[in-house]
Amino acid sequence: MRPLFVFSIIAVALAAASPHAKRAAIDDCLKTAKVPVDAPNSSDWKVDVHTFNQRLLYTPAAIAIPNTTEHIQAAVSYASFGLGGENGHLVLQLDRMDEVTLDTNTQIATVQPGARLGHVATLLYKQGKRAFSHGTCPAVGVSGHSLHGGFGFSSHTHGLAVDWIAGATVVLANGTAVNASDTENTDLFWALRGSGSNFGVVAAFKFKTFAVPSLVTTFEINLPWTNASAIVDGWGKLQDWLKVDMAEELNMRILGNGYQTQLQGLYYGNSSSLKTAVQPLLTKLSTTLSNVQELDWMTAFQHYSYSQETDITRPYSQGETFYSKSLVTSALPANVLKNVANYWVNKARSNRRSWYIIIDLYGGANSTVTKVPADATSYAHRDPERDLFLYQFYDTAWGTYPAEGFDFLNDWVEAFTNGLNATQWGMYINYADPLLNRTQAQDVYYRQNLARLKQIKKALDPAQVFYYPQAVEPAK
Ligand SMILES: Cc1cc2nc3c(=O)[nH]c(=O)nc-3n(C[C@H](O)[C@H](O)[C@H](O)COP(=O)(O)OP(=O)(O)OC[C@H]3O[C@@H](n4cnc5c(N)ncnc54)[C@H](O)[C@@H]3O)c2cc1C
Ligand SMILES: *[C@@H]1O[C@H](CO)[C@@H](O)[C@H](O)[C@H]1NC(C)=O
Ligand SMILES: *[C@@H]1O[C@H](CO)[C@@H](O)[C@H](O)[C@H]1NC(C)=O
Ligand SMILES: *[C@@H]1O[C@H](CO)[C@@H](O)[C@H](O)[C@H]1NC(C)=O
Ligand SMILES: *[C@@H]1O[C@H](CO)[C@@H](O)[C@H](O)[C@H]1NC(C)=O
Ligand SMILES: *[C@@H]1O[C@H](CO)[C@@H](O)[C@H](O)[C@H]1NC(C)=O
Ligand SMILES: *[C@@H]1O[C@H](CO)[C@@H](O)[C@H](O)[C@H]1NC(C)=O
Ligand SMILES: *[C@@H]1O[C@H](CO)[C@@H](O)[C@H](O)[C@H]1NC(C)=O
Ligand SMILES: *[C@@H]1O[C@H](CO)[C@@H](O)[C@H](O)[C@H]1NC(C)=O
Ligand SMILES: *[C@@H]1O[C@H](CO)[C@@H](O)[C@H](O)[C@H]1NC(C)=O
Secondary structure (H helix, E strand, O other): OOOOOOOOEEEEEOOEOOHHHHHHHHHHHHHHOOOOEOOOOOHHHHHHOOOOEOOOOOOOOEEEOOOOHHHHHHHHHHHOOOEOOOOOEEEEEOOOOOOEEEEOOOOEEEEOOOOEHHHHHHHHHHHHOEEOOOOOOOOOEHHHHHHOOOOOOOHHHHOOHHHHEEEEEEEOOOOOEEEEEOOOOHHHHHHHHHHHHHOOEEEEEEEOOEEOOOOEEEEEEEOOOOOHHHHHHHHHHHHHHHHHOOOOOEEEEEEEEOOOEEEEEEEOOOHHHHHHHHHHHHHHHOOOEEEEEEEOHHHHHHHOOOOOOOOOOOOOOOOEEEEEEEEEEOOOOHHHHHHHHHHHHHHHOOOOOEEEEEEEEOOOOOOOHHHOOOOOOOOOOOOOOOOOEEEEEEEEEOOOOOHHHHHHHHHHHHHHHOOOOHHHEEOOHHHOOOOOOHHHHHHHHHHHHHHHHHHHHHHHOOOOOOOOOOOOOOOO
């Protein structure tokens, strides 16, 4: 995908003669349509072009800074005039549109598309002690995150961010604004929830919310995975437990890096109920609970945010240089477990790169994520038998990102996929891997839902106004 991890930015495909002519023509069009734009090279331009992943820098043809649905419509309409044929996109920087308003009668929140998760969580809590399920990083934008999944420390209990979308106002490729929900534009609504970046610009969301519990309990469990056979043994026991026994109220992930390997968790209940819920696992793994803390809702969010600030709004200027990959897999058969454990110990722990792996305990019989029927939304990883773990592989560098970093993560992922058949694994577009070609990207991100997505793309955006290198292709 285009600039990775830029926060709630939309790139609209543009074409043009020369970069200068293109920029001048777009700026002129946008000004005529009264869409606010950044002056090239202005201080706002520099803030708005910032990407979290400093490995993937780029220069747009123009940056529109809409703050209304009409601005978005005007920008998309002009873009679709098609100005030529090479690099450069019109970027819509949406982070000025970040209002969050809870209706305390319906408990439905209206959320503008440029809000970041920490801002959303803070305002929903302030306005009515409400929340919806989403990821941990407060600076992540609500749009890309919720339109393509959104997994975090409430997902085993409450599902993905995408499952809390009740409706959206969407600017389509032809500049029309429509509403999508269970009762309006239902094909679009299905496609948006899993693959939204391909079908339009969401100008406003409606999210359902839940009442936050008065306290939750965070905890850690150190894993004595000091050698490959300990990993094989422990992982085998862990996946058997996850498949049938992990309580819905438990939310857990493995965090592994060069220094430690531990389970981190958040339990919807107090510490004594937590102990009862995890004791069978602790016994199987011969380990104990540590760092158990009963916390109120916002403190628990901060606990896993790894950020000093929670309510993050514009401007935001942090970033790092990294390569990242994902996987979603079934339970691992013995031969795969062995290869994975050997790679972890002999290739990952023994190198000096700055890496981590996060393995979310994602599925199983009591996971709310996989209780949603597999075809209810276009989000592809919902099979209760098949989709057990969600992985993020992450490797950071200072300065130019080196070739060995790509090999390091690609080989690790292959340690899994080489022993699995194609139906047993997929990938998660929110941890997009720009090295996948378009065909493979569509297959692994959308799996059994791809054919229907291509039909809807053909109906709504046959000219591919909303384009990035891994975008859904219209059906022929
Ligand atoms: C530090 C960090 C922590 C993360 N933690 C988690 C986590 O805990 N769980 C998890 O599931 N993911 C996590 N992610 C991944 C995150 O969910 C994705 O990066 C997500 O795509 C970010 O959305 P965005 O809007 O900020 O990004 P952008 O890069 O701006 O957008 C991503 C895609 O969505 C499109 N898009 C953006 N806005 C709109 C809109 N209004 N309408 C239509 N399409 C739109 C863009 O064009 C682009 O294709 C994390 C990422 C980072 C960098
Ligand atoms: C952009 O601004 C910098 C100073 O901030 C200047 O050095 C540079 O020449 C400018 N570039 C263009 C293309 O205007
Ligand atoms: C909309 O954007 C313009 C230009 O950036 C700004 O002057 C104006 O104050 C904004 N309006 C609102 C309501 O934020
Ligand atoms: C979409 O819904 C909003 C309210 O959520 C409403 O104001 C607007 O008129 C609707 N637009 C269309 C095109 O139906
Ligand atoms: C591997 O680690 C486990 C648990 O720490 C330990 O009991 C076992 O002896 C180790 N095995 C080898 C071969 O080092
Ligand atoms: C988990 O799900 C299984 C199968 O539906 C059920 O039998 C079991 O009681 C659940 N366990 C917990 C702890 O909720
Ligand atoms: C913990 O929660 C359980 C279940 O809600 C409740 O029965 C119990 O009394 C609570 N214990 C304490 C110490 O609060
Ligand atoms: C893939 O593996 C699954 C689970 O073991 C099995 O049911 C299925 O038949 C296999 N499919 C192919 C094409 O080998
Ligand atoms: C895309 O990648 C897949 C997997 O690596 C490969 O099999 C396929 O040949 C590639 N397709 C193209 C068109 O390059
Ligand atoms: C815009 O596209 C939508 C979806 O294809 C279609 O229903 C609508 O009629 C189009 N509007 C215009 C003005 O062309």
